Amino acid sequence: MSCQRILYARSIPQGIKHSHRLFTTSSLVYATEEATIKNDAPIATPVKTLTKEQLKKKELRKFLKSKADARKAASEYPLYMKIPEALRYLRAAEVGQPNSQQTVSLTTLIVSDKGVPPLYGNISFPVPLRKSKIAVFSNDVEKLEELKQKYDIYLSGGSELIAEIKNGNVKIDFDKAFATTDIASSLTTQLGRILGPKGVLPNVKKGTVSDDLVTLIRENLGTMPFRERNKCISIGIGKTTFSDEQILQNILAARKALKEAVSTQKSKKPSMLSKTTLTSSHGPGLVIDFN
Numbered sequence: 371m372s373c374q375r376i377l378y379a380r381s382i383p384q385g386i387k388h389s390h391r392l393f394t395t396s397s398l399v400y401a402t403e404e405a406t407i408k409n410d411a412p413i414a415t416p417v418k419t420l421t422k423e424q425l426k427k428k429e430l431r432k433f434l435k436s437k438a439d440a441r442k443a444a445s446e447y448p449l450y451m452k453i454p455e456a457l458r459y460l461r462a463a464e465v466g467q468p469n470s471q472q473t474v475s476l477t478t479l480i481v482s483d484k485g486v487p488p489l490y491g492n493i494s495f496p497v498p499l500r501k502s503k504i505a506v507f508s509n510d511v512e513k514l515e516e517l518k519q520k521y522d523i524y525l526s527g528g529s530e531l532i533a534e535i536k537n538g539n540v541k542i543d544f545d546k547a548f549a550t551t552d553i554a555s556s557l558t559t560q561l562g563r564i565l566g567p568k569g570v571l572p573n574v575k576k577g578t579v580s581d582d583l584v585t586l587i588r589e590n591l592g593t594m595p596f597r598e599r600n601k602c603i604s605i606g607i608g609k610t611t612f613s614d615e616q617i618l619q620n621i622l623a624a625r626k627a628l629k630e631a632v633s634t635q636k637s638k639k640p641s642m643l644s645k646t647t648l649t650s651s652h653g654p655g656l657v658i659d660f661n
Contacts, residue, residue: 433481440481440644444659447645453621454614456648456656461610463653471651472610473499474617476624478603478660479644486637488598493627496619498592499606506583507531507549507557507572513583521587528553532560547572548586554579596627598641603628610650625660 509528549572565571572578608617646660
């Protein structure tokens, strides 16, 4: 016999179990509830806890799959495109967007064992993404004039320039700074607290102090640091306004730098470069051949 309870004489519609009568000004309203919940509530599935051995096997399978993916040809991926074709799609995605946002980025997945140090290094782009403002410090007037003729120097000078910056008469809006050895110590003692926090204090360890500034500046122009994070390396490679040839030159420079980082990695089992994609600020990620 079903569990029903009649609370009033008036008949209750069929199918209603354990009813309550609610009175309103217009009509009777039936509110129902199930008297029993037998077989009605879903049974919670117990969570299966993996043992340490099972977790190790799961991680190993995942790692082996990622290594297999790293060996796959780029053309095996569904979104593979040759670089010129990929750039056409990315440029189309950026139509109408501000120029400042139309950056083309390259992302490479990294496959490595546990404990392997992350990849890092510098890329010397043949075509820099943006124009650098360079400051040069030296007491050698002839050398400063030579540098001005060879490069677009934003700011240059010797002890007098140091004094002007210290007194707040010169705005620090340059993003790279170089110095000769004769003035390096004065820079550190007088401007260390000013230029240091901004990352533009010339320093021997950083490779921004030398008596051969012509070579030093040439090697540092267009240089961009990179570092592996979360098993991938992502780098701004150009603008959609760059030509295909310019972006290709920067891609080749990035490939050279990443492979050098792998070859110099201090590990018995060096990292592997896996799937590489090109994308833009508002575009899709398209797989390219990076090998």
